[in-house]
Amino acid sequence: MPKRVLQGVVVSDKQNKTVVVKVERRYTHPLLKKTVRRTKNYHAHDEAQVSKVGDQVWIEESKPISKLKNWVVLDNAPKA
Template identity: 75%
Template sequence: MPKRVLQGTVVSDANEKTIVVRVERRFTHPLLKKTVRRSKKYHAHDEANVAKVGDVVWIEECAPISKNKRWTLVPQA
């Protein structure tokens, strides 16, 4: 089964080898028929500490690394 891949913006890089990524999703409200924006923050593993605040990155689902980290940074080509 393929791993999920999400795109988001780095909101924190204060921790060693960890980044916090805000992923925004948009959907149409079923009753109001209005586009609604919802966001969620994910902790992701950044082995080389390359991502900085404000960067747009891709994260990929992985096996649990710590209590909160279940995602890893996808290396950019």
């Protein structure tokens, strides 16, 4: 099974080697036919500690690293 890869924005980098990434997904509501935005926060492992608040990053699913961390930061995307 392939690992999931998500794109999001770093909202916290206060922890050591950990960043909190906010990922937004959009979908059309089946009854209302309106676009709905849902956000979720993921704790991701950032070994190099290069991600800062506001950075766009790609995160990849991985084996559990700690109680909350199951994701690894892949790459910083350029700010748009």
